[in-house]
Amino acid sequence: MSKQPSTATIRRRRLLGNRPWGVYALLLFFMVLFLFPVYYLILGSFESPSQTLNGLHGAVPTSLTLQNYHTLSQTFFSAQITGSLKGFYTVSTLVSLLVVGGGLIVNSLAGYGLARLKFKGRRLLLLLVIVLVIIPFEAIAVPLYYMLSGLRNTLIVQALPFIGSAFSIYLFYTFFLNLPPQLEEAARIDGAGPWRTFLQIILPNAKPAFASVAILSFIQIWSSYLWPLMMTSQPNVYPLSIAIGNLVKQQSTPNYGEMFAFGVLLVVPMAIFFIVFQRWFIRSVASLAVKG
Amino acid sequence: MSEIVLRNVSKTYDNGYAAIHNIDLTVREGEFMVVVGPSGCGKSTLLRMVAGLESITDGEISFGGQVVNDFTPGERDLAMVFQNYALYPHMTVEKNIAYSLKLRKLPKDEIRRRVEAAADILSLTEYLKQRPGRLSGGQRQRVAMGRAIVREPKAFLMDEPLSNLDAKLRVQMRSEILQIQRRVGVATLYVTHDQVEAMTMGDRVTVLRAGVLQQCDTAQVLYDRPVNVFVASFVGSPSMNLLHAALDNDGTTLRVGSQLVQVPESVFAARPELRAYAGREVIFGVRPEDFTLDGTGEVLQGRVGHIEALGSELIVHFGMDARNYVVEDKGGSVEEAEELLEATALTEHVRNVARVAPRSQIATGDLVPLKVTMDRAHFFDAASGESIW
Numbered sequence: 001m002s003k004q005p006s007t008a009t010i011r012r013r014r015l016l017g018n019r020p021w022g023v024y025a026l027l028l029f030f031m032v033l034f035l036f037p038v039y040y041l042i043l044g045s046f047e048s049p050s051q052t053l054n055g056l057h058g059a060v061p062t063s064l065t066l067q068n069y070h071t072l073s074q075t076f077f078s079a080q081i082t083g084s085l086k087g088f089y090t091v092s093t094l095v096s097l098l099v100v101g102g103g104l105i106v107n108s109l110a111g112y113g114l115a116r117l118k119f120k121g122r123r124l125l126l127l128l129v130i131v132l133v134i135i136p137f138e139a140i141a142v143p144l145y146y147m148l149s150g151l152r153n154t155l156i157v158q159a160l161p162f163i164g165s166a167f168s169i170y171l172f173y174t175f176f177l178n179l180p181p182q183l184e185e186a187a188r189i190d191g192a193g194p195w196r197t198f199l200q201i202i203l204p205n206a207k208p209a210f211a212s213v214a215i216l217s218f219i220q221i222w223s224s225y226l227w228p229l230m231m232t233s234q235p236n237v238y239p240l241s242i243a244i245g246n247l248v249k250q251q252s253t254p255n256y257g258e259m260f261a262f263g264v265l266l267v268v269p270m271a272i273f274f275i276v277f278q279r280w281f282i283r284s285v286a287s288l289a290v291k292g
Numbered sequence: 293m294s295e296i297v298l299r300n301v302s303k304t305y306d307n308g309y310a311a312i313h314n315i316d317l318t319v320r321e322g323e324f325m326v327v328v329g330p331s332g333c334g335k336s337t338l339l340r341m342v343a344g345l346e347s348i349t350d351g352e353i354s355f356g357g358q359v360v361n362d363f364t365p366g367e368r369d370l371a372m373v374f375q376n377y378a379l380y381p382h383m384t385v386e387k388n389i390a391y392s393l394k395l396r397k398l399p400k401d402e403i404r405r406r407v408e409a410a411a412d413i414l415s416l417t418e419y420l421k422q423r424p425g426r427l428s429g430g431q432r433q434r435v436a437m438g439r440a441i442v443r444e445p446k447a448f449l450m451d452e453p454l455s456n457l458d459a460k461l462r463v464q465m466r467s468e469i470l471q472i473q474r475r476v477g478v479a480t481l482y483v484t485h486d487q488v489e490a491m492t493m494g495d496r497v498t499v500l501r502a503g504v505l506q507q508c509d510t511a512q513v514l515y516d517r518p519v520n521v522f523v524a525s526f527v528g529s530p531s532m533n534l535l536h537a538a539l540d541n542d543g544t545t546l547r548v549g550s551q552l553v554q555v556p557e558s559v560f561a562a563r564p565e566l567r568a569y570a571g572r573e574v575i576f577g578v579r580p581e582d583f584t585l586d587g588t589g590e591v592l593q594g595r596v597g598h599i600e601a602l603g604s605e606l607i608v609h610f611g612m613d614a615r616n617y618v619v620e621d622k623g624g625s626v627e628e629a630e631e632l633l634e635a636t637a638l639t640e641h642v643r644n645v646a647r648v649a650p651r652s653q654i655a656t657g658d659l660v661p662l663k664v665t666m667d668r669a670h671f672f673d674a675a676s677g678e679s680i681w
Contacts, residue, residue, distance in 0.1 A: 182378035185345050190392035190439075191366030204382040 041267075044260035045069070068261035075258075076243070083235030083243060085265070091155060092222060092239040093269075098159035099221040100214050106164050107213060108206070111172025112198065116184070126173070132166035138226065145230050153234045162221055168213045175209035176202070211280030218273050223266070240266050294356025294446050295321045296342060296479050301351035303337060303503075311337045312503045314351070319447070319479045324470065326482045326494030330526070334503035335483045336451055342481060343449050344368050355446050366395075371440035372449040375456060377432045379424040379439075385411075386420040389438045410438040413472065430461045437469065441476055448473065448480040454489065466493055487527055491515070499523050521677040524577055524670055525619040530607065530645040532577045532670065534617035543570030549614030553590040556666055566671055566680050574680065575617045577670030580607070583646035583662040585654070591661040597642030598656055605650055610660070611642040 005013075039059070046064040076085045114126050144161055151157035179202065187197040203210075225241045232238055238246070244262045248254065274281070296319040303312040311334045319325040327335045340346040342353060344365035352359055360368050371392075379388050386407055393403045411417045414434040424432055433453065440448055453469070454462045470493060473480050484490055490497045491511040498508040499522075507519045511527075518524035525531045537548045539555070546553050560566055566574075583592075594610035646662055654660055671680040 180376060180378065182374045182376055183380065185343075185365070186372070186374060186378040186380070186439075187391075188345065188365040189343060189370060189372045191395040193366075196395075201380060205380075 038267075041260050041263050044257060045264045046261075047257060049255050049257040068255075068257040071255075071258055072247075072261055072265075075247070083238050085243075087236060088238055088240045088243045091158075091237055092241070094155050095158045095239060096218055096221050098156070099162045100218050102159070102163040103165055103168055103217050104210055104213060107168035108172050108203075108210065109198075110164075110169045112176050112202065114169070114173045115176035116181070129166045129169050129173070133170055137161075141226060141230065144227075148231070152231050153237050155237060157231050158228050158237075158239065159221070161227065162217070162224070165217060168217060171213055171216075172206075172209055175206060179205060208280045211277040215274055215277050215281050219270055222270055222273075294479065295319060295323075296447055296481060297352075297354045298338075298342070299352040299354075301338075301341065301353060302349050303334075303341060303346065304349045310503060312341070312348075315505050317498060317505065317508060319481055321479055322477045324473055324480045324482065324493060324495045325498065326484060326490040326496075327498045327500055328484055328487055328490035328526075329500035331485055332502075333500045335485075335500050337503075338500070339372075339449050339451050339481060339483045342447075343370055343372050369443070369446045370449055371443045371445040371447075373436045373440050373451065373453045375452040377424075377436040377453075377456075379432060379435055381423065381425055384421050384423055385416060385427070385435050385438075388424065388435055389442050392439070392443050406442045406444075407438075410442045413441070413475070414438050429457050430465065433457060433465055434468075437472060441472060444476075445478065447478055448476075448482075450480065450482045452484055453482075455484070455486070462489075469493070488529060491527065497527075499526060501526075517679070517681075518670070519679055521575055521577070521617065521672040521679075522619055524672070524679070528579060530580050530647070532579050533583075533644045533646075534619070534672075535576045535578075535612070535644075536573065536615040536617055536674070537576035538573045539566075539569050539571060541571040543567060546574075546576060548576060548592060549612055551592055551612070551614070553592065553664060553666070556590075558667055559669070562667070563671060563681050569671070569680065573674040575672040575674055575677070577672060578664055579668065579670075580645045580647040582665040582668045583648065584665070585648050585652050585660065586663050588663065590664050590666050592664060593659055594644060594646070594662050595642075596654055596656050596658045596660060599654065601650070603650065606648050606652055606654075608646045608648055608654065608660075609642050610644050610646060610662070612644060616643045 036059075043059065043061055045068055046066070047061075048063070048065060048067060051062065073085055076083060076088070110129075114122065114129070148157050148160065151160070183201055183205070184197050187201045192200065223241055224239075225245065228239050228242050229245070232242060244259070244266060247262055248259060251258075296317075298315050298317040301312060301315045301317075302310070304310045315338065317325075327338060329335045337346055341348050344360070344363060344367075348361060353361055355368065380391065383391065389407050389410055390403050393406060398406075407420070408417070411420055414437060416431070416434055416438060419427060419431060419435075424435060427435065433456075436453065450469070454465055457465060466489065482493065491514075494511060496509060497511050497514055499506040499514065501522050507514060507523050514523060514527045518527060521534060525534060535548055537546050539546055544555050546555050555566075592612060594612050597609040597611055599609070600607040648654075672678060673680060
């Protein structure tokens with residue numbers, strides 16, 4: 001006969017329920033650990049410079065001010081010399097739109113082709129895509145610089161190398177591979193051609209894949225630094241990430257309050273983008289996990 | 293409406309694997325034709341070739357006299373029901389059913405009229421605004437049927453449409469599909485691995501094995517006059533008992549293991565070629581119901597292994613000292629085949645089955661005399677497996 005639970009155990013169970021409280025505590029600990037820097041960044045952006053770097057004491061809000069944001073908008077007001085905040089946002093937004101929008105079209109079609117079309121050299125092409133996923137951007141940055149140097153200080157050059165993305169292609173490829181082919185066959189029998197099948201049948205069922213690729217490529221391009229640093233030297237084509245770097249360089253004594261404020265300005269659009277699409281993103285990650 | 297004709301149709305894949313060999317098959321107007329065979333026999337490939345989803349290497353497929361080899365699936369004007377239904381998950385039931393009509397640019401009123409009519413036939417009216425994800429298996433099956441019938445197509449193609457349903461629903465849907473097919477009256481090609489489904493549904497049944505057409509006829513003819521030992525064993529449940537046997541030199545006595553049975557003259561009259569087998573080995577086939585416990589006449593002694601009492605009858609598994617003939621590639625999955633091997637290894641001599649009257653007084657371990665209805669027994673060539681007629 002198995003051991004009976006003691007009265008104390010039963011009372012405890014009634015009180016706490018049958019829940020893994022230990023696990024919850026651990027999760028809470030890590031959540032605080034990960035969220036603290038974000039909290040510190042946001043708080044610091046609303047504090048005067050003297051308070052900002054006051055160690056853990058700085059983590060307690062005392063007197064909040066919009067001074068840092070005000071200074072930033074002042075500093076980056078005259079577009080001639082430094083560029084304007086509005087300008088940086090415009091550049092970053094346009095470049096990101098190009099990369100995300102163009103990337104969704106190009107990479108989804110490539111992934112679909114690799115998953116569904118039968119052609120000679122398909123396996124080799126797939127292998128090539130996988131190899132390209134592994135190669136870091138830094139390794140090809142210099143050759144790319146020479147190839148595209150004619151396009152320096154333009155918007156298009158900031159987006160061009162990132163539109164076609166091996167990682168996105170691979171993500172789409174695995175997603176389409178898991179989509180039942182009977183859907184397309186049913187559409188073909190119903191009389192739909194390949195484009196109509198893709199647009200009306202595949203696309204609506206691939207929202208999770210599109211959302212994941214959109215989020216991942218947006219985060220990547222929005223915070224990219226090395227490539228725009230190489231390809232831009234004029235304030236009117238600076239994206240946000242370069243502008244924040246320049247701010248740091250300009251200051252003889254670093255003003256962390258302003259840097260934090262700029263950091264917040266950089267992060268907020270990413271957060272908004274993520275929140276808008278995360279519903280599908282989470283589902284997509286979950287489905288990938290199930291299907292392996 | 294038109295008939296489907298396959299002439300010398302073959303399919304060989306790029307890697308040299310020949311899936312379909314020279315198939316000649318005609319599905320008449322309004323006929324319900326079932327293609328049945330073990331998994332991997334090429335039956336789905338055959339269906340997909342008719343649908344235009346798979347190219348053909350050789351031969352000709354025509355609908356109503358028109359060769360459609362180079363037609364796209366859409367141009368062939370067929371409707372297909374898939375095993376997993378392949379409903380569009382993002383569309384409502386209504387839109388699923390209407391999709392093909394919309395692509396053919398039918399007027400909106402006409403589309404609505406046809407969708408409503410189909411929904412009415414299939415009792416789907418209250419589900420029209422729902423998505424397939426919220427429907428049960430049987431309802432999804434009906435939507436798939438609805439999508440097929442609104443087209444008013446030249447033919448129906450169905451690829452194991454019932455295999456995802458539970459047993460009870462399957463029996464119900466069998467008759468529903470048949471009723472709808474009769475109502476619409478178009479040529480139907482229906483693929484299944486389930487021989488019971490094939491026998492109960494098909495006007496005619498085509499048995500396929502390894503891409504080769506074995507026999508195409510009505511269920512009763514397949515059962516009574518199978519062309520070879522494969523068809524004989526595939527059709528019927530429990531399947532036919534197949535035993536290695538030999539005709540004596542005088543040609544009238546059959547040696548089954550250590551036992552002898554007389555072959556009456558009537559058998560030779562029905563199967564004249566059997567006379568040529570005097571002194572030769574044959575495969576002797578007896579359907580389970582052709583054994584009776586009435587101990588007179590031509591009798592084989594069998595040791596009862598176990599008994600399944602089904603109420604209306606007893607399924608008696610028994611052993612004999614005769615060697616059983618094993619048909620390779622009879623059907624089912626590899627696992628099933630392995631399971632069968634394991635089971636037979638344990639009960640080496642209990643490979644034969646008889647169907648006898650309920651409440652018969654027999655028990656496990658008994659040695660019972662089983663009378664063979666010789667006029668209904670089957671004889672096959674031991675080398676080729678062909679029926680001897």
